[in-house]
Amino acid sequence: MAQLDAILAHIDSELEGSLERLFQLLRIKSISADSAYADDCRAAARWCADTLSAMGIEAAVRDTIGLPMVVGHYRGAGESAPHVLFYGHYDVQPVDPLELWTRDPFDPAIVEVDGEKRILARGAADDKGQLMTFFEAARAWLNVEGRLPVNLTVLLEGEEESSSPSMVPFLTENADELKADVALVCDTNMWDRRTPAVATMLRGLVYDEVIVEAASHDLHSGLYGSAARNPIHVLADILSGLHDSDGRITIPGFYDGVAEPTAEQRALWQALDFDSAAFLGDVGLSIPAGEAGYSVLEHIWARPTAEVNGVVGGYAGEGAKTVIPAEASAKVSFRLVGEQDPDRVRDGFRNFVKDRLPGDCRVRFIDHGGDRAISQPSDGPWIRTAQQALSDEWGCEAALIGMGGSIPIVTQFKHMLGMDSLLIGFGHADDRVHSPNEKYNLDSYHRGTRSWARVLAALGA
Numbered sequence: 001m002a003q004l005d006a007i008l009a010h011i012d013s014e015l016e017g018s019l020e021r022l023f024q025l026l027r028i029k030s031i032s033a034d035s036a037y038a039d040d041c042r043a044a045a046r047w048c049a050d051t052l053s054a055m056g057i058e059a060a061v062r063d064t065i066g067l068p069m070v071v072g073h074y075r076g077a078g079e080s081a082p083h084v085l086f087y088g089h090y091d092v093q094p095v096d097p098l099e100l101w102t103r104d105p106f107d108p109a110i111v112e113v114d115g116e117k118r119i120l121a122r123g124a125a126d127d128k129g130q131l132m133t134f135f136e137a138a139r140a141w142l143n144v145e146g147r148l149p150v151n152l153t154v155l156l157e158g159e160e161e162s163s164s165p166s167m168v169p170f171l172t173e174n175a176d177e178l179k180a181d182v183a184l185v186c187d188t189n190m191w192d193r194r195t196p197a198v199a200t201m202l203r204g205l206v207y208d209e210v211i212v213e214a215a216s217h218d219l220h221s222g223l224y225g226s227a228a229r230n231p232i233h234v235l236a237d238i239l240s241g242l243h244d245s246d247g248r249i250t251i252p253g254f255y256d257g258v259a260e261p262t263a264e265q266r267a268l269w270q271a272l273d274f275d276s277a278a279f280l281g282d283v284g285l286s287i288p289a290g291e292a293g294y295s296v297l298e299h300i301w302a303r304p305t306a307e308v309n310g311v312v313g314g315y316a317g318e319g320a321k322t323v324i325p326a327e328a329s330a331k332v333s334f335r336l337v338g339e340q341d342p343d344r345v346r347d348g349f350r351n352f353v354k355d356r357l358p359g360d361c362r363v364r365f366i367d368h369g370g371d372r373a374i375s376q377p378s379d380g381p382w383i384r385t386a387q388q389a390l391s392d393e394w395g396c397e398a399a400l401i402g403m404g405g406s407i408p409i410v411t412q413f414k415h416m417l418g419m420d421s422l423l424i425g426f427g428h429a430d431d432r433v434h435s436p437n438e439k440y441n442l443d444s445y446h447r448g449t450r451s452w453a454r455v456l457a458a459l460g461a
């Protein structure tokens with residue numbers, strides 16, 4: 001305990017130096033989406049590798065088919081200590097529209113808003129601020145104790161904001177080198193300003209495109225109307241049948257692998273006091289639209305979805321054009337939970353469409369990818385250990401939460417490296433990630449660093 005206290009005290013007294021290092025990284029314009037910034041991305045990778053190496057975590061910039069990875073290794077904790085892999089990303093989103101920023105997005109500063117100190121810069125939260133909480137916790141351990149309590153591999157990518165084209169090939173090629181007992185992923189939020197969180201569930205995704213074709217070309221509705229099949233009507237009819245009047249998805253077999261929330265989960269989520277009225281109210285809504293019999297939190301964490309994301313067909317320009325189009329298309333996606341199999345969900349959807357397709361129509365599909373859901377038992381040893389360490393830092397029990405979205409790297413770690421992930425982050429819903437005036441609370445940064453120092457201690461104990 002005295003050891004951990006000394007490390008925490010070191011983090012407190014070194015906060016200024018720690019912020020200066022964070023600001024160095026934030027000044028690098030590592031926008032991965034824009035090739036004009038490729039050199040800046042490489043500079044950010046170099047900065048991370050040099051910083052880790054100077055701390056005693058031997059790291060190198062590693063080439064990929066795209067922007068480089070940074071890989072570092074520390075083996076000084078001994079054979080019996082656990083081996084963790086820390087994942088983060090050094091790239092950031094573009095900054096447009098620049099005129100909406102209150103200051104230069106690459107000139108970080110601490111500003112005070114509503115009595116709260118905030119680090120303002122592109123990447124302050126996503127993900128440079130978050131990854132630096134881990135770097136600085138490791139630095140404090142190494143400075144005070146001369147060692148880390150765990151063996152560590154660091155993996156940083158530079159294409160997270162550009163759909164990570166190099167990640168799967170890199171993981172495939174370097175699986176043996178990267179595999180660890182558990183991954184630490186720092187790209188998520190706290191439950192609220194005071195309550196830290198470990199995310200234990202992520203929904204999966206299936207994305208498909210459906211194109212219904214009828215006549216050989218667009219037709220005049222006066223000449224062909226009522227004689228010719230209209231593919232917009234056909235598609236709308238099929239899509240409107242995806243849900244019944246209770247909001248349940250009607251594709252046969254769709255719910256295979258979907259488990260009801262357990263009594264324990266329901267009790268935990270109940271205790272979180274989620275304000276569903278405010279959640280919907282923030283976006284101008286008031287009536288939950290999901291399956292009957294579930295709370296809003298259950299809708300977004302524990303239930304699968306079928307959503308039409310876009311429909312295209314016919315004439316949508318100015319004025320009137322009396323046309324019966326030759327084709328209509330839709331983009332349709334499914335959020336998956338539990339053990340739902342993406343291939344079976346896709347097949348189920350395609351069969352659902354084909355079964356309802358009238359004669360004289362043809363249908364094509366385009367596969368836009370998919371991933372399984374991730375769900376980890378909330379009483380698993382890694383999760384329990386991390387939860388306790390976070391609770392110790394923040395003085396209240398850390399929440400075990402679900403997430404409605406997907407984090408592909410977590411799925412890849414699970415299915416390519418057989419490794420679970422601890423999803424711990426200190427962001428807030430109002431951090432404006434990807435938007436102008438992105439910020440990270442100073443409290444998130446400082447206590448996030450302290451939190452990781454505690455988590456490392458707990459994992460190594």
Ligand SMILES: [Zn+2]
Nearest residue numbers: 126161433434
């Ligand atoms: Zn992002």
